[in-house]
Amino acid sequence: MTVTRVAESRTEFKLKSLPEDAISSVKFAPKSNQFLLVSSWDCSVRLYDVTANIERHKYNHELPVLDVCFRDAVHSYSGGLDQTLKMYDLNASSETVLGEHKAAIRCVEFANEVNAVLTGSWDGTVKMWDSRVPNCVGTYNQGNERVYTMSIVGEKFVVGTSGRKIFVWDVRNMGHVNQRRESSLKYQTRCIRVFPNKQGYVLSSIEGRVAVEYLDSNPEVQKKKYAFKCHRIKDGGLEKIYPVNAISFHSVYNTFATGGSDGYVNIWDGFNKKRLCQFHRYNTAVSSLSFSHDGSALAIACSQLDETQAEDPKPEDIIYIRYVTDQETKPK
Amino acid sequence: MGRKKKKASKPWCWYCNREFDDEKILIQHQKAKHFKCHICHKKLYTGPGLSIHCMQVHKEAIDKVPNSLPNRSNIEIEIYGMEGIPPEDVKEHEKQKTGGGKGSDSDEDEPAAKKKATPALLGAGPSTVTPGILPTPMGPVPPGMYPGHAMQMNHMMPPYMQAPRMMMPGMRPLFPAASVPTSTPSKPTFPAYSNATISAPPTTSTAASTSEPKENGEVKLPAANSCPLVTATGAGSKIIHPPEDVSLEEIRARNAKYRPKPKPDAPVNIPTSAPSMISASTSQAEVAAHMSAAVAAARQQAAMRRPVMQQMVGMLPQLQQLPQLQQLPQLQQLPQLPQPMRVGVPVSMPPVMLPVMPQFNIMRPLQPGMLVPGGMMPMGMFPGGVHGLQVMQPRYR
Numbered sequence: 001m002t003v004t005r006v007a008e009s010r011t012e013f014k015l016k017s018l019p020e021d022a023i024s025s026v027k028f029a030p031k032s033n034q035f036l037l038v039s040s041w042d043c044s045v046r047l048y049d050v051t052a053n054i055e056r057h058k059y060n061h062e063l064p065v066l067d068v069c070f071r072d073a074v075h076s077y078s079g080g081l082d083q084t085l086k087m088y089d090l091n092a093s094s095e096t097v098l099g100e101h102k103a104a105i106r107c108v109e110f111a112n113e114v115n116a117v118l119t120g121s122w123d124g125t126v127k128m129w130d131s132r133v134p135n136c137v138g139t140y141n142q143g144n145e146r147v148y149t150m151s152i153v154g155e156k157f158v159v160g161t162s163g164r165k166i167f168v169w170d171v172r173n174m175g176h177v178n179q180r181r182e183s184s185l186k187y188q189t190r191c192i193r194v195f196p197n198k199q200g201y202v203l204s205s206i207e208g209r210v211a212v213e214y215l216d217s218n219p220e221v222q223k224k225k226y227a228f229k230c231h232r233i234k235d236g237g238l239e240k241i242y243p244v245n246a247i248s249f250h251s252v253y254n255t256f257a258t259g260g261s262d263g264y265v266n267i268w269d270g271f272n273k274k275r276l277c278q279f280h281r282y283n284t285a286v287s288s289l290s291f292s293h294d295g296s297a298l299a300i301a302c303s304q305l306d307e308t309q310a311e312d313p314k315p316e317d318i319i320y321i322r323y324v325t326d327q328e329t330k331p332k
Numbered sequence: 333m334g335r336k337k338k339k340a341s342k343p344w345c346w347y348c349n350r351e352f353d354d355e356k357i358l359i360q361h362q363k364a365k366h367f368k369c370h371i372c373h374k375k376l377y378t379g380p381g382l383s384i385h386c387m388q389v390h391k392e393a394i395d396k397v398p399n400s401l402p403n404r405s406n407i408e409i410e411i412y413g414m415e416g417i418p419p420e421d422v423k424e425h426e427k428q429k430t431g432g433g434k435g436s437d438s439d440e441d442e443p444a445a446k447k448k449a450t451p452a453l454l455g456a457g458p459s460t461v462t463p464g465i466l467p468t469p470m471g472p473v474p475p476g477m478y479p480g481h482a483m484q485m486n487h488m489m490p491p492y493m494q495a496p497r498m499m500m501p502g503m504r505p506l507f508p509a510a511s512v513p514t515s516t517p518s519k520p521t522f523p524a525y526s527n528a529t530i531s532a533p534p535t536t537s538t539a540a541s542t543s544e545p546k547e548n549g550e551v552k553l554p555a556a557n558s559c560p561l562v563t564a565t566g567a568g569s570k571i572i573h574p575p576e577d578v579s580l581e582e583i584r585a586r587n588a589k590y591r592p593k594p595k596p597d598a599p600v601n602i603p604t605s606a607p608s609m610i611s612a613s614t615s616q617a618e619v620a621a622h623m624s625a626a627v628a629a630a631r632q633q634a635a636m637r638r639p640v641m642q643q644m645v646g647m648l649p650q651l652q653q654l655p656q657l658q659q660l661p662q663l664q665q666l667p668q669l670p671q672p673m674r675v676g677v678p679v680s681m682p683p684v685m686l687p688v689m690p691q692f693n694i695m696r697p698l699q700p701g702m703l704v705p706g707g708m709m710p711m712g713m714f715p716g717g718v719h720g721l722q723v724m725q726p727r728y729r
Contacts (some may be wrong), residue, residue, distance in 0.1 A: 040591065062589060062592065063591075066581060068436075080583050081590055146577050146578075146579075162577075162578065162579070186563070187563070188577055189560065203416075237568065240569070240570055240572055242572045243571075260573055277387055277388070278391060305584060306584050327387065328393075
């Protein structure tokens with residue numbers, strides 16, 4: 001039979017030498033689908049060579065790391081519970097502390113447009129940093145709400161916080177907030193990602209629901225926004241509703257993958273309101289997703305995040321790399 | 333226009349090069365050999381059909397057509413019987429059979445007008461395999477032109493469909509040949525796919541947008557009374573999330589093992605001789621001594637404490653999880669303090685701040701009688717057994 005089983009096929013495999021605790025974030029390199037950065041609750045940041053399936057680099061924070069990002073192929077930024085933003089030079093294996101927040105750093109993003117790093121923290125602020133030297137360029141209050149998620153594409157910068165607030169910024173002019181919004185979803189914001197074409201963003205909540213929203217405040221455009229339910233499992237008479245933890249965009253097709261605590265990954269065509277496919281169920285909650293720059297590979301981080309607070313036995317923390325096909329990701 | 337001069341070869345299967353007498357048999361062969369799902373044995377109609385079926389029904393990716401020749405395993409080419417075979421392969425097959433380029437020459441000029449051949453003509457010339465012919469537009473041909481086809485093909489067939497070959501009137505439907513996935517403007521209306529369409533399409537604007545205004549109205553409630561709990565859903569469903577409305581990461585970060593580790597410069601070699609609870613039998617003097625020890629230790633540490641610690645004050649309820657809670661310095665190592673004194677709980681703050689937080693019950697002036705009956709201790713604030721000894725603990729947080 002020439003049919004291949006998904007679990008062990010060439011289309012999907014597990015990374016080796018994985019972190020020893022939950023995986024907080026996975027990010028593919030900006031211009032290659034070979035390198036993947038992984039931050040973890042075991043206080044480490046690791047760089048994997050996905051092609052060779054080996055761990056290339058590893059450095060540590062004092063406390064769990066919540067997010068990591070690439071600047072270019074050889075520099076990464078990371079932050080976490082130790083409130084410290086670190087820059088790491090992957091060539092020289094040297095780290096630089098760029099600065100601190102007053103509380104844990106939840107999100108780290110690199111803004112190509114202005115060559116700066118953005119960090120979002122539970123201290124209710126976003127800070128912008130010079131990408132090379134320890135220099136905080138500015139601190140931007142996010143309504144005193146804890147930053148839960150951030151996304152930047154070009155100059156469009158969207159921040160999601162506790163209290164279901166959403167702040168839309170323009171990184172070229174951080175003097176004022178462009179838009180203040182309230183989430184159109186009823187429950188806590190979990191993840192926000194801006195469309196690669198910058199028209200809008202996708203927002204997910206803890207209540208198995210995803211919203212597609214548009215940045216243009218023109219009422220005609222706003223009419224197009226919608227939301228849909230997903231990542232729910234009927235179990236007998238009870239419907240279990242899971243948080244949607246992760247969203248990642250296919251940079252070419254503007255389709256996106258969502259990962260939920262139900263352990264499923266779905267791929268959606270947001271403009272045509274269609275689900276393109278659903279992968280098999282993973283061993284535990286999907287905590288982070290990342291498409292490679294060309295959309296040919298999807299990194300899937302599986303880690304339980306204590307959603308149920310039922311401890312034992314704790315499922316393994318695993319990162320899968322899946323090579324996706326056009327059939328799975330391209331609008332029909 | 334006109335009938336084909338040469339008797340072209342028999343129908344053959346692109347996937348395995350096998351020849352058949354009748355295209356009906358060829359189609360049966362393809363369904364059984366090449367388009368059968370290996371999991372549920374359902375027979376699909378085309379390679380892409382099989383691939384979509386496996387993806388949607390079984391969540392498995394298929395990269396090759398089963399039982400196919402190595403160079404003919406492409407799952408993305410839509411072939412049904414003799415329909416959809418790449419023209420160069422048709423030509424090659426023809427060459428192999430007839431052993432000459434004559435066929436292709438004569439067929440090159442085969443115009444689209446061939447399609448206008450009357451059914452009678454087609455019937456008379458059963459095999460019209462035309463090597464080299466490219467998909468020809470069929471748009472102008474009224475469906476009624478082909479009795480026997482019109483019924484099944486009708487409007488589902490996009491205009492670019494390949495010129496029908498091997499046409500016997502009423503022979504078989506041509507339908508799946510129509511869907512080249514990238515260019516099909518039609519929704520998956522093919523009967524073959526109907527059982528494999530997305531089973532849970534997103535609820536789209538109708539449901540969402542109508543309910544949204546209502547939701548927006550309601551949402552303010554939790555924000556207004558700042559209720560930190562996740563609002564429950566209906567009876568038939570349950571959100572798999574801790575009851576508190578804070579992010580999973582924040583909840584996880586409270587876990588003791590993710591707290592800052594003790595500073596290397598902090599004194600670690602403190603003996604652990606103190607009792608874990610002050611029982612009713614503990615003498616007042618002893619209690620007082622513990623208290624003074626605790627405060628003294630706290631003062632020592634306050635000097636070296638990082639400002640970072642202050643944020644931890646809000647997380648006191650986790651304190652009792654710490655195993656080190658019961659550690660205490662021996663009192664003889666410590667200077668005596670005057671009594672009564674105030675014992676501050678959040679020792680992460682400098683001792684000078686202690687008196688300004690009278691709302692903490694245990695910060696009240698310590699009176700000797702207070703500790704003796706265990707029940708008198710204010711338990712509300714710190715469920716894990718509240719007594720002055722706890723003031724030690726911030727060092728380990």
